Amino acid sequence: MDVIEFSGKNHLEQALSVADKKFTAFTLQCWLRSSDSGPIFQYYGDESNFFSMEITPTGKIEFSSALAGKVETIQSVRGNINNSQWHKLTFMASDNGLAIFVNQKLAISKNVQEGASFSEQINTLLVGKSCNAQGESTFFSGQLANISLWEQSFSDEDIITDNIHNDDFKGNLFSFDWPQKPLEHAVSAEAPLRQEVEINLVNDSPFELHLEPMLCSSETNDFPLVIKENSQVVIKISDSEVGFQKAAQYMNRQNPNVGLVIEVVKSQVIYESFVKVDVLPTLERSITVVSSSANRFEAQVRISENLVIVNANNLNAFITKLSDEIGQDKIIKSLNYCAETEQATSSREQIIAYNQACQLFNRRLQKKPLAIVNCSSTSDVQKTYLAAKAHNLPISVRSGGHDHEGECSGTNTVLIDLIGLDDVDVDTNGLATIGPGNRFIKLTTTLAEHGVMIPHGTCATVAIPGFLMGGGWGPWTRRHGMCCEYLQKAEIVLGNGDIEIIDQDNKPELLWALKGGGGLSYGIVTKLFVQTFPLPNSMIKFELEWNCYQPDTQKLTENTPTIDILTRWEQVISAADTACLTGTNLKINGKPATPYFCANKVKHNCLMYGYWEGDQTSLERFIKQQFTDYGLKPEAQRIDGIGGLGTDYGKQLMSAWDRESFQNIQLNLAGQSGLPLPPDLDEPAPHKITSRLVDCQGLGDAGHKALLQSLTAPDILVGNRELGLFTYVTLGAIDGAYYQKMPDEDKVQSAFPYKDKLYTIQYQTWWNNELIEKEKLQNNPVYIRTNRALDWMEKSRDFDIPNTSGAFISFKDDSIPTSTYFAHNYQRLVEIKKQYSEDQYNHFRKRKTII
Ligand SMILES: Cc1cc2nc3c(=O)[nH]c(=O)nc-3n(C[C@H](O)[C@H](O)[C@H](O)COP(=O)(O)OP(=O)(O)OC[C@H]3O[C@@H](n4cnc5c(N)ncnc54)[C@H](O)[C@@H]3O)c2cc1C
Incomplete structure (x- = not known):
């Protein structure tokens, strides 16, 4: 191949013997290597018959042409042609428009008229140079070789398959005599490299694949005739100097849904080489390019059964294995699969049982496990976990x-369900062995x-x-701290399936x-x-309420500024002489925004709950001294239950604290009084929670103001309560005798990170409209409002409240980063x-x- 070297100063000119200097169609082809931009060719017959080609600064090829007055310009979409590699360029112009091929692939074609202008002096072909209308010249630097110009256009296929040879088109070939040695410093270029492709095809599927004829493709003798199941073949293709495109189709002879088409494209331009595999839906494929260079492309293709099918097979194998090991009656699933008939069936009862178990x-969240396994022993848990892991x-x-x-x-x-593991035992030292299936209603009663x-x-x-x-906050926290402080040891199934008892001698870090x-x-x-700890003789669960809702209208009575109640409650929980208040919440109900918000005057419904260790007289005294004497006499005062040693603890003291009852409100509106423990109070219900904690010095003025502002919000709509939509905060006291007296060295004995916080702030929204949901299903006006309530939650989560930080993992909100929940202990927990x-x-x- 003769290579012509251009230095950016020299060029060639050649008179063309085109009839009347006019082309009706032409094809210009050359090899090019350059690292620069600039003109490649220019020809000017007259104002209606000319063309030019150039490389833009980003390495794109631009081609302008006018044939019989129709002026068009196109530019290749991809650049980087000036990457110092050899490229084969083809420019084609005809009545149909213009086309550029790069390395025998169509780069762009177009049929739109645009303007172009040339100097009228040119009437020869300029190579490596162009002139503009003002007669100014620019030059090409780089190398050109094998320049051919035909006075005709070809089909795209001819160009792509390199089916144009000078000899074949003798009659039409425009004869273009280049000097043997056009320039002094003409050099001989190394021939463009031979192209090689190697595909390592791994067939992980259980299907044998056979080569099939393709409707529209090239020869397939480069591809193996059969690819066996669970086998590996190496496909090697080596071809002409310009690059190539090859494809093959494979099918499984037994199953028409198993098949694939593999297509290989090799180009000298690295980014244009690829292997593509289209599979029928029963298969999956992954492709890894191992290397790609100007002359070699290497990739690994892996075929396997579609992952959905693999998972379905895994599930069937899991259920078969586990049924043998623990009995199929413990496994709840929505469908029974029969391998012989390949059919899945389900009865109405089964669907209902499955959905109930889900x-x-x-209730805001709907999750559909593959299977729910009702474990009743540690061994069941271990077997279920290992079988799931194995499959x-x-x-x-x-x-x-x-x-x-x-x-x-x-x-x-x-889903490994542990509710069946509900044994409780207490030894003579007061150490309780508690199965994970224990709910508090049963557990507290048994312990009591x-x-x-x-x-x-x-x-x-x-x-x-x-x-x-999660820590374990509750009505004993002020007196006895978080529940986690009392964990002595635990039986645990580890990730490898081993069952271990962890304690101070075995993996104390895990216990921590x-x-x-x-x-x-x-x-x-x-x-x-x-x-x-020993249960005191007498415990009272009580409630104090300020700014009550009037039962018949649900209108708020506005007597006491919220800030006064909040400030007093904070002082009570941080005082050293209030130890008999073993734990307490303050619940503040949110309300719609008011036109003139004033933190010192705004009034919300406030409800303080507490456990009091002592009798009624001492409780009365506490209320008088801590609230009434401060001008904060509660408008309502209730004793929910009196428990302690020898009483039915669960029934007396475990009624829900922090929920509101849609049923109670409905009864009140109907002129009846609410039940002591309305049936919907502990029922599942849709809700959303988010939390933060108050620093030990308290919220302070700015914090108070911000908290109350967040509770007086436009997203809380008038009438929400009547529809059973509740939006409020509960503040849960952490500060109290237990953590006040705890030495600093003991504070690091558990992973609960918030021992020095004053209290938690828990924003909540619930729509516990159990009855109405049953009656009206989706035709329920509460759904017109739930999005606003959830917006309120999200705004509250991000609300700037000074002197607050962190979040409590048991009040989980998935939009809070994980490390926030565990604060300074997070990294240690990871380790x-x-x-x-x-x-x-x-x-x-x-x-x-x-x-
Ligand atoms: C109405 C209501 C009131 C609440 N009141 C309080 C309160 O007063 N104080 C408080 O601190 N929190 C409270 N919470 C939060 C509650 O403590 C947490 O939601 C807690 O995680 C629930 O425990 P669970 O075992 O019932 O939950 P699950 O939802 O069963 O489990 C919670 C998490 O622990 C994991 N888990 C469960 N069992 C095991 C196990 N055996 N081994 C390993 N991991 C396990 C689960 O996979 C899940 O990630 C309340 C929640 C609700 C809904």
Whole structure:
């Protein structure tokens, strides 16, 4: 090949013997290598017959031409032609428009008229130079070779398959005599490289694939005739100097749904080479490019059965195996699959049973597990976990199902349900062995029968594992701290399936992590060993209310500024002489925005709940001294239950604290008084929670103002309550005798990071309209408002409230970053999980678990 070298100063000129100097069609082809921009060719016959080609600064090719007065310009979409590599360029012009081919691939074609202008002096072909209308010249630098010009156009296919040869088109070929040695320094270019492709094709599927003829493709002798199931073949293709495109189709002879088409394109331009595999839906493929250079392309193609089918097969194998091991009656699923008939069937009862088993406490969330396994022993848990792991199925773990973000379940997971593991035992030292299926209503009653108690939560149906591993806040926190402080040891199924008892002698770091480091992350806890404390003789659960709702109208009575109640409550919980108040909440109901917000005057419904250790007289004295004497006499005062040693603890003291009852409001509006424990209070309901914690010095003026502002908001609509839509905060006291007296060195004995905080702020919205939901289903006016309530939650989460920080994992909001929940302990928890949980691939994972 003769190569002509252009230095950016020289050019060639050649008179063309075109009839009347006019082209009606032409094709110009050349090889080009350049690292620059500039003109390549220019020809001017007259104002209606000319053309030019150039490289733009970004390496695109621009081609302008006028044939019989029709002026057009096109530019290749991709650039980088000036990458110092050889490229084969073809320019074609005809009545149909213009086309540019780069390395035998169509780069662009167009049929639009645009303007172009040339100097009228040119009537020859300029090579490596162009002149503009003012007669100014620019030059090309780089190399050109094998320049051919035909006075005709060709089909795209002819160009792509390199089917144009000088000899074939003798009659039309425009004879173009180049000097043998056009320039002094003409050099001989190395021939464009031979192109090679190597595809390592791994067939992981159980299907044999046969080469089939293709309707529209090239020769396929480069491809193997058969690709066996679970085998590997290497496809090697080596071809002409210009690059190539080859394709082959494979089918499975037994199953017409199994097949693929593999297409290989090799170009000298690295980014233009590729392998493409289209598969029928029963297959999946992945492609890894191993290397790509000007002359060689290497890739690995992996074929396997479609992942959905693989997962379905895995699920069937899992259910068969587990049924053998623990009995099929413990496995709830929506469909029964029969391998012989390849049919899945389900009865109405089964569908209902499955959907009931799916239910989470938070009805806002719908999750559809692959199967729900009702475990009744540690061994069941271990076998279920190992079988799921062996069959590559993700897991979820559920005890009470009260996780606010539904992380105890998951669509397309195997749900390991522990509610059946509900044994409780208390030894002579007061150490309670508690199965994870224990809900507080049963657990507290059983413990009280033994004369002991643990710091439990406020909701009767919450179960102990998620609660304790989240920290465990409740009506004993001021006096006895968080429940996690009492965990002595735990039986746990680790990531490798081993069952271990962890305590101060075996993996104490893991024990530390379970004390407030969040649920699930470290293993599946099958027994909790919790130290109890003696139950006092008399405990009273009481409520004080200010700015009550008038029962018949639900209108707020506005007597006492919220800020006064809030400030007093803060002072009470941080005082040293209020130890008999073992735990307390202050609930402040949100209300619609008012035109003139004044933090010192605004009034909300406020409800303080508490556990009082003592008798009624001492409680009365406390209320008088701490509230009435400060001008804050409660408008309503209620005793919900009196419990303690020898009483039915669960019934007396475990009625829900922090929910409102749609039923009660409806009864009030109808002129009847609410029930003491209305049936919807502990029922599952749709809701959303978000939280933060108040620093030890309290909210301060600015914090008070911001909190009250967030509770007086345009997203809270008039009439929400009457529809059963509630929007409020509950403040939960942490500060009290327990943490006030705890030495600093003891404060690091558990992973719960917020021991020095004054209290939690928990924003909540619920629409616990149980009855109306049943009656009206979707035709319920509450749904016109729920989005606003959820907006209120999100704005509240981001509201700037001075002197607050962090978030409480048990009040989970999945839009808060995980590290925020665990604060300064987060990194240590990550290390512990990595080191001790034997959970290499993080099977114990949900959105807010560790790592
Ligand atoms: C109405 C209501 C009232 C509440 N009141 C309080 C309160 O007063 N104080 C308080 O601190 N919190 C309270 N919470 C929050 C509650 O403590 C947490 O939601 C807690 O995680 C629930 O525990 P669970 O076992 O019932 O939940 P689940 O939803 O079953 O589990 C919660 C998380 O722990 C994991 N998990 C469950 N069991 C195990 C196990 N055995 N081993 C390993 N991981 C496990 C789950 O996978 C999930 O990630 C309340 C929640 C609700 C809905």
